[in-house]
Amino acid sequence: MTDQPINGPDAPGGCPVAHGGADDLTRLYGPQAALDPHGIYGRLRKEHGAVAPVLLEGDIPAWLVLGYREGRRVLDNPRQFSRDSRIWRDWKEGRVEAASPLIPMLGWRPDCVSQDGEPHRRLRRAVTDNLEAVAGRGIRRHVTHFANKQIDAFAGEGSADLVGDYAEYLPMLVLTRLFGLPAAEGRSLAVSCAQVIKGGEGALAHNDRIMQILGELAERKRAEPGPDFTTGLLKHHAGLDEGEILSHLRLVLITAHTTTSNLLARVLQLVLTDSSRLAGLVSGQLSVSSVVEEVMWNTPPLAVLPGRFATADLELGNAHIKEGDLLVVGLSAGNLDPQIRPDSGVSVHGNQSHLAFSSGPHECPGQNIGQAIIEIAVDVLVHRLPGLRLSVPADELTSTASTWEARLDRLPVEFAA
Template identity: 55%
Template sequence: MTTPPPPPGPTPPPGCPAHRLYGPEAEADPGALYEKLRAEHGAVAPVLVQGDLPAWLVLGHRENLDVARTPSRFSRDSRRWRDMQEGKVPPDHPLTPIAAWQPVCNFQDGAEHERLRGAVTESLERLDRRGIRRYVTRFANQLIDAFADSARADLVRDFAEPLPMLVMTQLVGAPESYGPRLVEAARDMIKGTETAVASNAYVTEALEQLVARKRAQPGRDLTSWLLEHSTSLTEAEIIEHLRLVLIAAFSTTANLIANALRLVLTDRRFRASLSGGHMTLPDALEQVLWDEPPLSAILGRWATGDTMLGGQRIKEGDMVLLGLAAANVDPEIRPDLTVPVHGNRSHLAFSGGPHECPGQDIGRAIADTGIDVLLARLPDLELAVPEDELRWDSSLMSRQLVALPVAFTPRGATVTSATPLPGTGAAQPLPEAAAAPAPGPQDRSPVRDSWWSRLVGRR
């Protein structure tokens, strides 16, 4: 009798079922789930993602670096995903929008990846770092002015979320009037509201208009430098990479700012070290990047052939998830999590290898400068609710504070209040999609319709 071959994909040991990375358990406490998986499986664990599709979650720090640094074994090209090849990831699957292959640098390997990423990184490197901090200071003060007299604020909604996008709007060369609307559109897309499709259309049209404007009148900004780059990017490539930069900067930097401010408000030792000069703000941000990275996991890599990783047999076409948050607390490199890691940038908050985040220093500058301005303006910030009442949204890839309500002594606006936040006064016309209603059922794309809500399991 012939023994049937083992089923493809991750196979947990007998009596040790794969855990879902979605649903109540995963969303309630992702960190606890990671440690349960580490205890059961070691550095690499079989898991299930949306639709109970099998995958491998990499928990070990060394193993994550191994995956990130060897695209010859673990490709970024999702067309290698066996489940997608077999039709198990249809267009309306919740992972399709973030896993389906796209002609952008983070879905490429080899020469094409180098071409596209080179254009992005070389253009980002031309940005004036001192100019970035001036933008951050200006917009941080304007945001604070909007609530400085009220004695209360939500630092997620009123500060952490809008600040990165307002700054990035300037860096890509968009009119200031676009800033607030892009903040709303990005928030809408990520949270998967009923108007997410219209918001996506707005972002696309805004970037199309921006590229057309910069082609006619170039400036000293990211869009103009992508247009003139020697790789001769197509207009579609420029638009898609601008979208990638904007949305990535918005979501990760907003999360970093919110996580750092939460620690300042809830951990007295952390705040005392910061205010007493025992720890600089950049040091504090690195500690946050170790303990609460903006992205907890990255989807994904795909095995180019049968291989071994962390004692597990990975088959060709298997999906592999980089477990950034789990890797950062790997006991092999951090046996005592109470020991500070000041000045140590060997965390994986920005991934690693050829796909490591190219804009991480810009994100650090926005967070560092923005928090510095906030704490200088409102030094007596206090959490306005008990810490255990703070709520989080968790998904496959991140864990985000829903709100961070604070109270403080009203301080009054600064002179920056004479210049209203862009978009609050006379503004240049925005694309029509900015006011587009939520599409009707007959207009909705099965891929784009509230895709993020399906990803995080919220309806």
């Protein structure tokens, strides 16, 4: 570690972190952040404006982008805000350890998320081509099958936790089919993906486990190709090498599962805390997609998006950003920015300009698959379980946040067995 300031100490608005000075900044991790992330976002917005200095795990400094317009600028301008973490100054100068729990989320890999320009376009095309291919091969059938199988396990009980018994694992079960993995791997992979996003000391070990399983999968699919995403990457005309194939399998598996499972839980929460929405879904007068849209604005599945790296000194909001600084984009904070939503209670129906899927060249390529999983999962559930209702008051539902997301803890329900 160096004792030199990470940003110039005299730069007004510069990130005021030097070795030993971390206590001056807000941590986006730990017990307080886990309980009230929105309270932290609100306080930071009052103190710093649209861009605030914060600390990530290990007291690593970053800029949290809270403003909607500022978030758009960061996401839409890869020449100024690169995805290539090899220019991250704290990493280059040895302040971030290789064993840091931030590495699974921020470290460079040979995938399309870590690169810009032509390398990004080449790799992203391989991903989007194969996502489109598997989406056209009966994804709705797979979701319906696994949704019914999950519900069968608790339908006779008259009660369930729709997080632990349904939303937490269903997307991964669908992904095992799309990847060509055994369904038996689904639950353990879901746990490992969640731990990678959550961070903490187990994140790297879970990431290594995922990579081992995916390495074995790729080897198997070379010998026994099939109509699946893995085989599609292996055979794509872009000619991905071994590292690129494994990195993209990892990327799609982790992001698709964690974001879809979190979004599914939030959609179910919104439906079950509003009887008119539930009645509308059952009667067909309300579409699941309109509920998803509302959740995307108010509680997006990723609250904070990692990460972008400044390619030069520049100004963003009131902050003086230095070349090599890390920026993380507050998707949840940006969607609720009072500059664009002075009244967050106003309907957002038909407005898809939220930040939940990111924006710009790195916008989520699998959003249609996630939407299909959620729409079918909700539809099957509300029609399979008569009398479905929350079994606790809505204000007793709790969430736990990590740096990157806030997940619903439980969603206990009752229904006619």
